Amino acid sequence: MNNMTKPYFRNSENGWGLIARLLHWIVAFMIFGLLASGFIMTDLSFETQGPQKMEMYGIHKSIGATLLILMIVRLVWRFLNKPPRPEPNLKPWERHLSAIVHALLYVALFALPVSGWVMSASAGHPVSWFGLFTFPDLIGKNEGLHAIAEEIHETSPFFLAGLFVLHISGALKHWILDKDRTLQRMIRHTPT
Numbered sequence: 001m002n003n004m005t006k007p008y009f010r011n012s013e014n015g016w017g018l019i020a021r022l023l024h025w026i027v028a029f030m031i032f033g034l035l036a037s038g039f040i041m042t043d044l045s046f047e048t049q050g051p052q053k054m055e056m057y058g059i060h061k062s063i064g065a066t067l068l069i070l071m072i073v074r075l076v077w078r079f080l081n082k083p084p085r086p087e088p089n090l091k092p093w094e095r096h097l098s099a100i101v102h103a104l105l106y107v108a109l110f111a112l113p114v115s116g117w118v119m120s121a122s123a124g125h126p127v128s129w130f131g132l133f134t135f136p137d138l139i140g141k142n143e144g145l146h147a148i149a150e151e152i153h154e155t156s157p158f159f160l161a162g163l164f165v166l167h168i169s170g171a172l173k174h175w176i177l178d179k180d181r182t183l184q185r186m187i188r189h190t191p192t
């Protein structure tokens, strides 16, 4: 690989490569849709909006399962590909706080789809992918497990929302107050 293409797809010391940037923004976009659809669909009335409710559950579960697959790809890619160094102006507390928030975001990004999946499967509802195929049922009916997964799936969105506030405030602080490249390098290619 020549020097033009190598750092373009992969991360360099100073910036995120195309694959990491694409995965970051696709996952971010999907998360907003999943949070919105999760809250909207659970609020729909089963009696008067039954068909719409069921359809939304199906879409939510299909997108959620896709997100789990993307997160596995993202984690593997992260292990194969070292993230860039933090921008040089970052103070030690900023480095520590962002590392903690990123790690917790990863935890939430796995906890949500896994708990969603376990919640469905343990209630005996198979998970289909947009009606095209059905994922194998690995769990079978299990009320105890269902209750735990439901608890996790209903509390994690609030935990995730708290992390977002920190994450997005951090990104805006670097852009507006510190005027460093932290946000820009997640958006566009950093020439080496």
Ligand code: HEM
Binding pocket: 024, 027, 028, 029, 031, 032, 078, 083, 086, 098, 102, 103, 105, 106, 109, 167, 168, 171, 182, 183, 184, 186
């Ligand atoms: C408008 C929304 C968002 C903005 C402006 C934003 C901005 C950023 C920036 C600038 C970075 C790079 C930080 C660095 O270089 O140290 C980053 C990393 C990261 N973001 Fe976001 N982000 C957004 C939404 C999200 C969402 C919705 C999620 C997940 C739910 C997310 C998860 C992450 C994670 C896990 C990292 C660390 C990447 C890694 O270490 O692999 N972000 N984000």
Ligand code: HEM
Binding pocket: 031, 034, 035, 036, 037, 038, 039, 042, 057, 060, 061, 062, 063, 064, 065, 067, 068, 109, 112, 113, 114, 115, 116, 117, 119, 120, 127, 150, 153, 154, 157
């Ligand atoms: C990151 C991925 C996901 C996010 C952010 C997410 C988010 C949400 C939210 C916010 C709710 C509403 C919770 C409430 O207040 O009751 C919800 C409900 C639900 N989600 Fe997810 N979800 C994700 C993945 C999944 C997956 C993969 C499945 C199944 C395969 C799933 C199945 C469900 C079900 C069945 C409900 C309804 C629970 C109930 O009726 O009490 N979710 N989700």
